[in-house]
Amino acid sequence: MTEDQNELLESEAHPLDGFLREGRIPHIFCPGCSLGSITNVLIEAINESGIDPKKVAVVSGIGCTGRIAGYLNYDSFHTTHGRPIPFAIGLSVTDPERKVIVISGDGDLFAIGGNHFIQAARRNADITVVCVNNFNYGMTGGQAGPTTYVGQFQTTSPYGSLEEPFNLPNLAATCGAVYVARYTALDVRRVKEAFSEAIAKSGFSFVEVLGSCPTTYGRRNQLAEGKKILEFFAEKTVLNHDADTRDIRIDKDSPIIVGKFVDIEDKPTLTDNLLALQRVSQAKKGR
Numbered sequence: 181m182t183e184d185q186n187e188l189l190e191s192e193a194h195p196l197d198g199f200l201r202e203g204r205i206p207h208i209f210c211p212g213c214s215l216g217s218i219t220n221v222l223i224e225a226i227n228e229s230g231i232d233p234k235k236v237a238v239v240s241g242i243g244c245t246g247r248i249a250g251y252l253n254y255d256s257f258h259t260t261h262g263r264p265i266p267f268a269i270g271l272s273v274t275d276p277e278r279k280v281i282v283i284s285g286d287g288d289l290f291a292i293g294g295n296h297f298i299q300a301a302r303r304n305a306d307i308t309v310v311c312v313n314n315f316n317y318g319m320t321g322g323q324a325g326p327t328t329y330v331g332q333f334q335t336t337s338p339y340g341s342l343e344e345p346f347n348l349p350n351l352a353a354t355c356g357a358v359y360v361a362r363y364t365a366l367d368v369r370r371v372k373e374a375f376s377e378a379i380a381k382s383g384f385s386f387v388e389v390l391g392s393c394p395t396t397y398g399r400r401n402q403l404a405e406g407k408k409i410l411e412f413f414a415e416k417t418v419l420n421h422d423a424d425t426r427d428i429r430i431d432k433d434s435p436i437i438v439g440k441f442v443d444i445e446d447k448p449t450l451t452d453n454l455l456a457l458q459r460v461s462q463a464k465k466g467r
């Protein structure tokens with residue numbers, strides 16, 4: 181063990197001390213939930229980005245995933261259900277130097293908040309959106325949601341869900357996102373890489389992280405332990421950066437395709453367009 185490692189152990193400090201709001205701990209996450217490791221990786225990606233932590237804002241909506249912002253010691257905002265994206269856009273356009281990151285659940289971002297997502301991508305709002313897709317409404321006991329795939333069992337689909345789920349990377353790509361990636365919570369190295377790339381991007385970047393929810397999703401689908409869900413991801417996942425997003429819907433039988441699907445440069449952002457408009461209007465007024 182090196183001297184530095186010894187010092188760290190003796191000081192009992194954790195490398196992420198200072199980035200979490202201690203007063204908010206203990207957290208609410210269940211044993212085996214992937215939200216802990218996703219929070220960890222998000223902090224690491226922000227720290228490694230070299231951005232001044234005072235110039236970062238993290239915004240969540242409501243849900244288990246929506247608790248993440250409140251645990252983080254940045255300028256963090258726990259907003260109302262479905263509304264983290266409009267809140268984040270407000271922050272971003274009024275403080276263009278700030279890096280604004282939304283992290284929230286599949287229900288929050290794509291059911292009640294779905295329209296905000298598509299409009300924000302269409303406008304190329306300069307924000308990063310991370311969706312932890314655990315295929316259900318975890319916090320409220322496991323209802324089927326917009327990413328629950330056909331045949332999954334939830335409290336509101338006791339005979340198996342009948343509805344076609346959203347293919348989130350395809351939705352983001354077709355609405356205009358400049359960066360789109362999907363990975364599973366098992367592959368924290370790639371999740372971190374995707375967070376870093378998305379954060380570095382100008383414009384609307386989107387990362388879907390397939391997460392484990394053993395408590396409400398897993399126990400109704402023979403995956404009642406976090407480890408089993410990660411093993412399921414390990415068996416089903418195929419990495420293909422070149423995949424057409426139209427072909428990567430998730431269903432019961434096909435492999436889960438992960439990768440970086442979109443990475444576009446130099447597309448004007450909502451903020452760029454607003455600033456250009458401001459210049460035109462000031463010129464017209466002779467200012």
Ligand SMILES: Cc1ncc(C[n+]2csc(CCOP(=O)(O)OP(=O)(O)O)c2C)c(N)n1
Pocket residue numbers: 242243244245246261284285286287288289312314316317318319320325
């Ligand atoms: C206006 C409103 N409607 C419904 C709820 C109840 N509610 C709280 S969290 C949630 C769903 C959360 O699901 P998701 O975003 O997938 O997060 P998860 O808990 O799975 O991480 C719902 C419906 C609420 N808090 N506010």
Ligand code: SF4
Pocket residue numbers: 208209210212213214215244245314318319392393394395396397
């Ligand atoms: S209910 Fe599911 S998503 Fe929520 S903390 Fe528990 S395991 Fe995680």
Ligand SMILES: [Mg+2]
Pocket residue numbers: 243285286287312313314315316317318
């Ligand atoms: Mg969910």
